[in-house]
Amino acid sequence: MPKLNMNPKKNPMPAQDPKVRAHNFSEVATGYDKETAIDEALRCLNCKNMPCSSGCPVNIRIPEFISKVKEGDFEAAYQVISRTSSLPAVCGRVCPQETQCESKCVRGIKGESVGIGRLERFVADWHNEHYSGKPEIPASNGHKVAIVGSGPSGLTCAGDLARKGYKVTVFEALHTAGGVLVYGIPEFRLPKAIVRKEAENLKALGVDIETNIIIGKTLTIDELFEKGYEAVFVGSGAGLPNFMRIPGESLKGVYSANEFLTRSNLMKAYKDNPVTPIMKGGKVAVVGGGNVAMDAARTALRLGAEHVYIVYRRSMEELPARREEVEHAKEEGVDFRLLNNPVEIYGYNNPDDRRDPKNGFVTGIKCIKMQLGEPDEKGRRRPVPVPGSEFDLEVNTVIIAIGTSPNPLIKSTTKGLEVNKHGGIIVEEGTGLTSRQGVYAGGDAVTGAATVISAMGAGKTAAKAIDEYLSKK
Amino acid sequence: MYKIVNKKSLNPTVTLMDIEAPFVAAKAQPGQFIILRVNEEGERIPLTIAGYDREKGTVRIIFQIVGATTALLNSKKAGESIQDFAGPLGVPTHLEGLKKVCVVGGGVGCAIALPIAQKLNELGCEVTSVIGFRSKDLLILEDEFKACSKTLHIMTDDGSYGRHGNVCVPLNEAFAAGERYDQVIAIGPLIMMKFVAAATKPTGIPCIVSMNPIMIDGTGMCGGCRLTLNQDGKKITKFACVDGPDFNGYEVDFDEAMSRGMMYRDFEKHAYEETCNLLNKANAAAAAK
Numbered sequence: 001m002p003k004l005n006m007n008p009k010k011n012p013m014p015a016q017d018p019k020v021r022a023h024n025f026s027e028v029a030t031g032y033d034k035e036t037a038i039d040e041a042l043r044c045l046n047c048k049n050m051p052c053s054s055g056c057p058v059n060i061r062i063p064e065f066i067s068k069v070k071e072g073d074f075e076a077a078y079q080v081i082s083r084t085s086s087l088p089a090v091c092g093r094v095c096p097q098e099t100q101c102e103s104k105c106v107r108g109i110k111g112e113s114v115g116i117g118r119l120e121r122f123v124a125d126w127h128n129e130h131y132s133g134k135p136e137i138p139a140s141n142g143h144k145v146a147i148v149g150s151g152p153s154g155l156t157c158a159g160d161l162a163r164k165g166y167k168v169t170v171f172e173a174l175h176t177a178g179g180v181l182v183y184g185i186p187e188f189r190l191p192k193a194i195v196r197k198e199a200e201n202l203k204a205l206g207v208d209i210e211t212n213i214i215i216g217k218t219l220t221i222d223e224l225f226e227k228g229y230e231a232v233f234v235g236s237g238a239g240l241p242n243f244m245r246i247p248g249e250s251l252k253g254v255y256s257a258n259e260f261l262t263r264s265n266l267m268k269a270y271k272d273n274p275v276t277p278i279m280k281g282g283k284v285a286v287v288g289g290g291n292v293a294m295d296a297a298r299t300a301l302r303l304g305a306e307h308v309y310i311v312y313r314r315s316m317e318e319l320p321a322r323r324e325e326v327e328h329a330k331e332e333g334v335d336f337r338l339l340n341n342p343v344e345i346y347g348y349n350n351p352d353d354r355r356d357p358k359n360g361f362v363t364g365i366k367c368i369k370m371q372l373g374e375p376d377e378k379g380r381r382r383p384v385p386v387p388g389s390e391f392d393l394e395v396n397t398v399i400i401a402i403g404t405s406p407n408p409l410i411k412s413t414t415k416g417l418e419v420n421k422h423g424g425i426i427v428e429e430g431t432g433l434t435s436r437q438g439v440y441a442g443g444d445a446v447t448g449a450a451t452v453i454s455a456m457g458a459g460k461t462a463a464k465a466i467d468e469y470l471s472k473k
Numbered sequence: 474m475y476k477i478v479n480k481k482s483l484n485p486t487v488t489l490m491d492i493e494a495p496f497v498a499a500k501a502q503p504g505q506f507i508i509l510r511v512n513e514e515g516e517r518i519p520l521t522i523a524g525y526d527r528e529k530g531t532v533r534i535i536f537q538i539v540g541a542t543t544a545l546l547n548s549k550k551a552g553e554s555i556q557d558f559a560g561p562l563g564v565p566t567h568l569e570g571l572k573k574v575c576v577v578g579g580g581v582g583c584a585i586a587l588p589i590a591q592k593l594n595e596l597g598c599e600v601t602s603v604i605g606f607r608s609k610d611l612l613i614l615e616d617e618f619k620a621c622s623k624t625l626h627i628m629t630d631d632g633s634y635g636r637h638g639n640v641c642v643p644l645n646e647a648f649a650a651g652e653r654y655d656q657v658i659a660i661g662p663l664i665m666m667k668f669v670a671a672a673t674k675p676t677g678i679p680c681i682v683s684m685n686p687i688m689i690d691g692t693g694m695c696g697g698c699r700l701t702l703n704q705d706g707k708k709i710t711k712f713a714c715v716d717g718p719d720f721n722g723y724e725v726d727f728d729e730a731m732s733r734g735m736m737y738r739d740f741e742k743h744a745y746e747e748t749c750n751l752l753n754k755a756n757a758a759a760a761a762k
Contacts, residue, residue: 173692175510175517175557183694212559214692218496241696243710250701250710250729252736259695267516267689275516275541276689277740360732407693408715 002070005042008111013118018331022301025187025270028328029093032115034072037122041069043107044114051104052116057457058084058156062101062116069119078127081120086159086202087152087456089128089194090181092121095453096322128197137206141165143470146229148215148410151179152452153235153443155202156459157466162205164467169229170207173214176266179237180444181452183266184258184292186299189325192265216409221417221439230473231438231466234425235459238444239407243400244287248345253279253362257288257296257401264299278303279397285309285365287342288401289319292449294326296399297334308334309393313341313370313383337393340367341385345398364394404449414439424448432462433469440466474554475509478531483613486538487581488547489523495530497522497560503588504566504683504719507532508691510557511545518542519688521585521660521718522561532558535584535613541744548752562691563718566658566681568592575601575647575654576622577640577669579661583614585683586660587621594621601654602626603643605665609634640665641672648676656681659722663731670722680722684713686730687737700733701726 014030015021021028032040044066052062060081068077081088097117105113143166147154150172158168176182178195199209213219215236224232241256243249255263260278263269267276284300286293289312297308310329312319315338319326330336344366350356369389372381406423418426418435425434425441432440442458444450479491497507506521524533538547549555566589574593578586583604593600602622606612608631618625626643627635636642644657657680659669666682673680686698693715700717702709702724711717 173559174690175559183690212557213496214559214562217562217692218500218560237694240693240712240715243696243699245710250699250726250733252733256696259689259697262689262695268514275514275744277737277744357735357738360729360735409692 002038002042004045005039007043008107010043010112010115010118011036011040013115018328018333021188022298022332023304025302027191028188031125032118032122037069037074037119038072040115040119041066044070045106047106051106052101052114055101055104057100057453058460060084060101060120065123066114066116066119069123074123074126075131077123078131081123084460085456086156086459087198088120089124090152090190090198091453091456092117092119092124093190093194094185094451096451098323100453128194135201135204137204138163138165140167143167143231143473144169144229145466145470146171146224146232147235148221148232149173149179149235149237149443149445150177150199150209151235151237151443151455152181153455153459153462154179154233155198156456157233157235157442157463158207159202159205160460160463161466162202162207166467166470168207170202170209171213171215171219172209172211174266175211177209177211179235183262184295185452186261186265186295187270188298188302189295214409216413221410221414221436225438230470231440233432233459233462233466234410234434234439234441234445235443235455236407236410236445238404238449240405241400242403242405244342244402246342246344248347248362249400251345251347251362252360253396254345254398254400255279257286257292257399258404260296260399261292261299264303270299270303280304281306282396283307283309283394284397284399285311285342285393285395286399286401287311288403289314289321290401290403290449291321291325293399293401294321294329294334296401298329298332300397300399301332301334305397309395310334310336311340311342311365311367311393312336312338314380315339315372318380337367339370339372339383341370341383342367342398343390346392362396362398364392365398366390366392404444406445406448410445422448430461431465432458433465438469474556475558476554477549477551478529480549480551483535484611486611487535487584487613488538489533489535489584490546491526491531491533492555492558493530494532494558494560497532497558498525498527498530501525501532501561502565503568503592504585505561505563506685506691506718507534507558507560508562508688509534509546509555509559511542511549512556515545515556516542517557517689517691519562519685519691519714521683521685522588523584524588532560535581537581539745540741541748544745544748544752548755559691562714564716566683566719568596568598571596571598571655573599573654575603575644575657577644577657577659577661577665578602578604579640579659579665580606580611581613582661582665582683583618586658587614587617589658589660590618591621599623601647603628603640605629605640605661606634607631639668641668644669644672648672654678657722659683663727663734666722666725667727670725670727674723681719682722682725683718684720684725684730685718686713686733688714690714700730
């Protein structure tokens with residue numbers, strides 16, 4: 001066994017040059033090679049009590065897989081990860097490891113934690129590239145389960161149940177499987193080929209994925225039970241985009257982040273000669289400070305914007321996006337205008353010509369400066385407008401990335417399904433069971449907009465509970 | 474894949490297709506819509522459902538060839554398939570309990586107005602239909618409307634068929650004569666619906682309009698289809714895909730909807746021309762063989 005690597009710093013993640021990548025949609029981070037992966041793995045102390053695993057929502061046995069990487073047995077490492085995670089190539093890229101597994105790493109006390117996410121990504125990519133074997137389809141246990149939505153929670157729940165011998169059907173409203181992984185997260189952060197591969201891996205396990213079926217419209221939850229499904233998992237995602245309710249939000253050039261990203265990611269508007277249009281170029285203001293706002297800003301840059309602002313009403317300290325995404329955005333030239341809040345969007349209006357084609361297009365936004373006041377109920381300091389500090393920014397596209405509200409389609413067509421005052425489905429902690437027998441839920445449909453990995457954790461919890469419920473039946 | 478089991482040209486720019494989509498056919502109601510993609514690279518477009526056959530499992534769409542995607546759709550023959558067909562989406566038109574209704578259709582909007590008129594007739598409601606077209610060449614569904622309407626007014630902008638004038642002419646005459654409909658349901662170009670709502674408003678008769686804004690997912694996820702309603706002096710944002718497509722015609726901000734509908738006009742024009750050129754080339758190549 002080679003010696004431990006006591007370097008206090010992580011092996012850096014190789015990435016495209018910011019000046020180059022700001023103009024292309026190829027993946028930003030290019031990934032470790034074999035040697036770097038082994039070198040990074042050798043930084044792991046293999047702690048017996050595995051503090052890192054306790055920070056992982058799906059409890060991957062992290063030191064175990066890293067030990068296999070140390071030995072150069074990458075396929076064995078993959079097998080360790082895939083015992084508990086259905087989407088390793090996805091999580092290795094989009095999990096906020098710095099607040100989860102890596103935040104518990106003992107190496108992080110005096111230096112940087114082990115690059116767990118980077119190693120996970122390396123192992124998953126190695127498997128996808130080199131492994132050609134077919135997974136064993138587990139013997140059927142005769143039970144049928146329906147999954148609503150093919151996003152991270154649905155795919156995880158489907159994978160866990162299929163491995164236990166359940167006949168699983170995933171119903172997806174859109175034309176492609178993956179949910180937010182395909183419509184929301186951009187290609188440069190998560191290549192769609194990886195999502196496709198993960199969906200194929202599930203199909204190889206015997207999972208059926210039915211696209212173009214909108215549960216709540218095409219079929220209801222009750223009809224799924226009539227069709228012989230014995231349990232249903234609802235992972236339908238966050239749904240309706242929130243707007244700010246300020247004047248000018250219906251002008252041409254104002255998008256929700258969901259619409260802007262869907263046009264670019266799902267509908268491929270970023271390609272040359274796209275069939276789905278999107279506004280490109282000019283000056284862009286993205287309102288909000290989450291990961292979705294970073295994705296929208298960086299997508300706008302890549303689509304050819306001259307200048308992209310992030311307009312966020314709190315300061316950098318409260319900004320909820322992952323540090324890594326913020327750093328990437330800054331390197332690429334995104335202009336952060338913090339402690340600012342838009343109060344109005346201006347549009348072009350030619351009073352002499354109602355038919356002027358420029359009429360109704362965005363020309364700018366009025367913002368007001370903010371300062372941080374007393375902490376609110378969540379402990380975050382509340383932003384307060386500074387009177388008389390209004391100023392204008394000239395932009396022609398405004399992207400609103402201030403969160404979403406749950407989609408009403410399932411709630412309105414499922415009797416007895418209880419939701420909270422925000423519209424999120426109410427579930428029992430530890431099982432994901434809803435107020436309806438046999439109906440489980442998880443992910444953003446329950447919590448409101450959160451992370452991919454927490455949705456996966458919820459899918460996993462529900463799979464376990466569904467298994468217990470149906471094995472007793 | 475979803476098979477085109479029947480295709481018929483209703484006039485030079487309007488085509489009817491019956492698509493095999495049993496899940497959609499089983500649930501479809503008048504006023505609802507579907508989202509389709511013609512091929513794997515295609516754009517998602519919404520089309521309102523023009524009819525359905527639950528036994529055969531088919532859904533009828535009637536569309537005007539106005540852009541790249543409708544041109545591409547029109548190039549498909551009966552027996553061929555389209556990539557995606559999802560629905561039924563939106564809230565069905567509320568028709569129960571109505572005794573006397575005026576259904577107003579304009580242009581290809583008549584295709585959507587028809588199943589509503591038919592359903593009302595089935596429910597025992599007295600239906601007056603007013604259908605308007607630019608000219609005689611563009612007339613569609615005359616016999617079908619005749620069969621389900623007690624009174625049918627056909628209007629053309631140029632007077633080449635039926636009466637000369639727009640759909641508001643017979644509507645205003647009926648109101649002047651003291652006609653009290655339970656409801657006016659208008660489906661057609663935004664400008665037509667705006668005027669029908671304005672003509673109806675003084676009577677206080679409820680006026681329902683069917684909105685067809687630009688959409689992507691159609692399930693409430695993107696907000697691209699948002700429109701503004703003026704309710705008691707307050708401006709309210711609604712999503713046509715989940716809250717509609719039917720709205721109170723008195724409340725809809727039609728001018729904003731018209732402006733938003735033009736957002737991608739230049740792009741659309743270019744894409745349409747390009748698609749037509751490609752289709753013409755393909756046709757010429759096929760003819761040369």
